[in-house]
Every structure is written in C-alpha cells, then in structure tokens.
Amino acid sequence: MDRAIITTGRKNQRSSIELAKAMAVKLNILFVERQNLSISALAQLHNVKYVLIAKKNSLRLVVGDNEVFFHPSLAHLRIKNSLKGEGDRLIETMALKHGMKVLDCTLGLGADAIVESFAVGEEGSVIALEVNPYLAAVVEHGLQNFTDDNDNVVQAMRRIKVINTDYIEFLESAADNSFDVVYFDPMFRHPLERSTALNPLRDIADHRAVTLETIAEARRVARYLVVLKENSKSLEFKRLGFEKICGGKYSPIHYGVIEV
Numbered sequence: 318m319d320r321a322i323i324t325t326g327r328k329n330q331r332s333s334i335e336l337a338k339a340m341a342v343k344l345n346i347l348f349v350e351r352q353n354l355s356i357s358a359l360a361q362l363h364n365v366k367y368v369l370i371a372k373k374n375s376l377r378l379v380v381g382d383n384e385v386f387f388h389p390s391l392a393h394l395r396i397k398n399s400l401k402g403e404g405d406r407l408i409e410t411m412a413l414k415h416g417m418k419v420l421d422c423t424l425g426l427g428a429d430a431i432v433e434s435f436a437v438g439e440e441g442s443v444i445a446l447e448v449n450p451y452l453a454a455v456v457e458h459g460l461q462n463f464t465d466d467n468d469n470v471v472q473a474m475r476r477i478k479v480i481n482t483d484y485i486e487f488l489e490s491a492a493d494n495s496f497d498v499v500y501f502d503p504m505f506r507h508p509l510e511r512s513t514a515l516n517p518l519r520d521i522a523d524h525r526a527v528t529l530e531t532i533a534e535a536r537r538v539a540r541y542l543v544v545l546k547e548n549s550k551s552l553e554f555k556r557l558g559f560e561k562i563c564g565g566k567y568s569p570i571h572y573g574v575i576e577v
C-alpha cells in the first residue's frame with residue numbers, strides 16, 4: 318500500500334488533534350503537526366501519496382488534486398424517494414426486504430450500502446468491504462458520526478459494518494449461503510464521464526476487474542442473488558456469466574443478476 322500520514326485542518330482544534338492521533342494508531346500511520354503548511358507541501362515533505370485530514374469531527378482523504386470525504390447526500394435522496402413510494406432500482410434488483418443479510422463487496426463512498434441498510438432495516442444487516450484502508454477509514458468514520466436530518470438515513474448509516482479487506486479474501490473465508498445477496502459495484506471498465514459522484518475516487522479506488530473466481534465464490538456465499546453494477550454497454554456481464562440484466566433502456570447503468 319502507498320504510504321500515508323494524518324494531520325489536522327489549519328485551525329488545529331483539540332478534538333481534531335485527538336481524532337487524528339487515534340486514527341494514526343488505528344491505521345498505523347504517522348501523525349504530523351499541520352504547522353500551517355499546505356497539504357501538498359506536507360505530502361512532499363513526508364514523501365507520501367495519501368494525506369488524511371481530521372477536521373471538525375470528520376475525515377478527509379487527499380491524493381494529489383483529489384479530496385474525498387463522506388457525505389450521504391445521494392443516499393439521502395434515494396431513501397427520501399423510496400419513503401415516498403418511488404422505487405429504487407438497486408433495492409428492487411436486489412429484491413431487498415427487512416431482515417435480509419447483504420454483503421456489499423465494494424463500499425466506495427458508501428451510498429449504495431446506506432440504501433441497502435435502509436432496505437433491510439434493523440433486523441437485517443449490511444457488511445461492506447473496501448480494500449483501500451484510508452478510504453475505508455474515512456467512510457466508516459462518516460457512517461458512524463455524520464448527522465442527517467432524516468433519522469432513517471442516520472440509523473441506516475450507523476448499522477453498516479465496514480471491513481477493510483479485499484473481497485476475494487473475505488469471500489474465500491465466508492461460509493456457504495451466509496448472505497442473502499452479494500453485491501459488486503467495481504470501478505467500471507469504461508467509466509461514465511458524467512459520473513461526477515465517483516470522479517474523486519478515480520485515483521484512490523482499486524481498479525482491478527472482477528474475476529470469474531470471485532463470481533464463483535460469490536455464488537457459493539450468496540443464498541439468493543449475486544448482483545453486479547456496470548456501464549450498460551459493458552461486456553463484463555457476459556464475461557462473468559450474468560445472463561439477467563436489469564435497468565432502464567436509456568439508463569447508462571445496468572445491473573447483472575445471477576440467481577443461485
């Protein structure tokens with residue numbers, strides 16, 4: 318893994334220093350005093366790719382010109398629409414109901430995981446995996462601490478269990494039929510230029526393609542469905558054996574579904 322440090326915002330509040338020091342221990346990285354330096358100067362000084370910033374009880378991750386932080390905005394809107402009775406394509410495709418167990422193999426910024434968590438309710442569970450330890454830390458901290466005026470969103474966020482691991486390792490050690498649905502939303506082989514929500518992730522995310530071995534493991538671990546999100550024109554569905562495809566005719570995104 319590329320190296321990282323953690324620092325605070327320029328204001329250096331005591332709570333930010335405490336958060337930065339605690340995360341430094343958790344992630345086994347160096348805590349560095351901000352000293353009024355720019356983030357790029359700090360990155361150069363310590364020869365690191367990643368700089369985490371603790372600021373006002375939240376974490377930010379900076380890589381070059383990109384800055385990533387947690388915000389539930391998209392999930393908030395989807396949950397609000399779902400409560401109004403408008404369907405959510407992911408909830409429908411995954412056939413999520415209260416009490417179900419979901420394995421979300423690709424946490425990213427967490428929007429899909431929050432919607433899944435809302436759909437399965439407090440009797441259900443969502444475990445979300447992220448291979449990048451710094452992104453996993455930023456999103457996990459956000460899920461546990463971010464406040465939102467919609468209590469459904471807050472409760473859904475708090476219930477998600479984040480694990481920093483490679484999904485293949487997790488799947489290999491998971492028992493047969495131990496989740497109802499296993500979900501993958503990998504970085505698309507051909508990214509959609511319009512997907513501004515995911516643009517900051519491009520330099521941070523793991524871009525490896527999903528393998529046939531991974532899908533075989535997912536089929537073993539899933540009780541009902543394995544679901545893959547991809548660009549609607551993607552050849553990945555065929556390559557990986559997803560025969561059923563869901564998604565609007567004009568939607569740039571489709572979901573492949575394997576019924577196990």
Ligand SMILES: C[S@@+](CC[C@H](N)C(=O)[O-])C[C@H]1O[C@@H](n2cnc3c(N)ncnc32)[C@H](O)[C@@H]1O
Nearest residue numbers: 423425426427428429447448483484502522523
């Ligand atoms: C497109 S993003 C997921 C977006 C997410 N569904 C959301 O709503 O924000 C894909 C994420 O999966 C992660 N990822 C890719 N390969 C992985 C692997 N083998 N194990 C775990 N996470 C992986 C990437 O680092 C990236 O953060």
